[in-house]
Amino acid sequence: MDTHGNEKSIRPFPHDRPHVHAMTDLWLHNQLISIRKSRQMLMTWWGAATCLWDVLHPGKLIVQQSKKLEDAVGNEWVGDGPLGRTKFMLAHIPGKSVIGLVEGRDYVKRETHIDFKQLGSAVVAIPEGGSQIRQKTASGIFSDESNFQPEFGDSYAAAIPCIRGGAWFLSISTAELGAAHDLHNDQMADR
């Protein structure tokens, strides 16, 4: 979804852009990733795509975290927010009924999550804060605009048991000072 007012607003994901390809390879081979990016790099779309790909495997609980719940949930009809983008891509997978992705039978879209009943997987949107992650045993955590989450330090600390258990952690943000910035720059010891 391109909401910049172009004629063809819904287009295939531009996987051929050089950094998208490289980022995917990096994500496949590294459990913990922190990305400090420029604007307009398609990284939130890419993060939502990785969440969708991973949740289509059995027994996965993927957590998408933003500053507020509304930010994490977003809007699936305009492709906004991590969960909104995940829902949007799920709705536009070509020939999805052929590969066994029928809405209502194979997966159910809720306000704050998507359940894949056959697979026993789910992707959940949560607001910032350690207590939000603490109560979940996640297989993967996607923290969107993490530099703008004042409670990112608590979230990361609460996610460490999940990470030790094998969960991947993906932090993506534009530049801002905060705990995520310190994590990226080896300054977490100061906190």
Place this chain on the structure above:
Amino acid sequence: MVADAKTWTITDPETQVLIPGNEHDIGLLARRNFNQFVAIDLGMGADPDVFTKDLIRSEQLRLGGRLLPDGSFRNGWRFRKEYLRDATAAAGQPVFEQEWLDWQTPHLRDPLYRMDLDLSPAGLSLPQARLGLPEGFRLPTPSEPYAVAISRDVDGLVVLGTAFWTLTAEARRQELRKWLVKKAEGRIAVWIDPTSRPVGLPPSMESGIRVFAAGADVGEGVQQSETTCIVLTGDTKEQAAEFGSNRITPGDFGVLMAAICRFYNDALAVPVRKLHGITVIRAMLEECGYGRIWHERNSSRTIEKRAEALGWMKGETSDDLLFGRWITAIKEHRVTLHSATLWQQHSQYIYDVQGRICHQALAGVSVEERKRHGDRCVGGALAWLGVLDLPLWRDEKPKDVSPMGSLNYRREQRGQSTQAQKAAPWWSK
């Protein structure tokens, strides 16, 4: 080189260039940090087909970049933060850009006159008053209605009528608290007279009067921070008056604030509520009987109703609800400043390393310390908040309290005593 193409596993703490950048920005850099994260820096150079030279230049210009006389280009801090990933780019940058303040420069001028409170006539007797009154006061001439205790003449002088001298010293002091007096060395600078005709008033409306809002930020009164009051007009949104002092106590300032508001056609007062602000509000309400104070609203999806909480809850420049609106008003030239001091203080506001707005003298102190700092810009922002809630002008000045000794005052007293008699139980009559 550990980041081989086969596995893409990053284990080296040294930065690896996975995608080279170009002359505009880096590409894709990665390294393993101490927390075992792969720290990736992703710049516009990683995608040169999308981030072309023209696109980058248009974004640079849109975000405050400038072509310098020597032909080089200087990026604005917003571009450095958004596109070049500089988290501290905002630190030290002025909040009010020079172009916004330059627009105000032609409007800066000296005040029309100055005013202040003066309670000294309360201690005088009539024979002493005949020998000479302080500056700004005079006795009535035989042709004037001498029975009224206090009134203001066309020149703005305060006339102390015969009834004034029949009052006790305490009652005189109470009356004088309501009247600002013209003083050459007064603490309140006045640019717009409250009796001036509203701009844009239709000729058919003869009785329209201007409306004003007065914002007040309160300091401690021990020379640590400034207590300020800024008055703005409702119709032209320009500065009408200014007060600033770091010696006045909050209680005295409440009395002065009530007098300023009464002088300005019963202006809407918007004081802060935090710390000493509550003392100001209490002094205005209880000591001066002035109740036209801005109050919060409780909003829900369907209704918005008046809350009991008087005054603005905070007074910090980091409060976007308050200061953000003022920044927009200055940026879009919706407000006109006349005071050079107020104008100058705007140029002293910067963003700190956390991106919060602060006074440059306070950039190194804690947030708690900043909260105690009163300032004229905060006063202006509060007045702007009040002005947004006001009509352009009013039909008639609302009657707050009748001057003691006036005909209306005696009627009110008589009416109140009649009501009290009627309300009293039968056995007390």
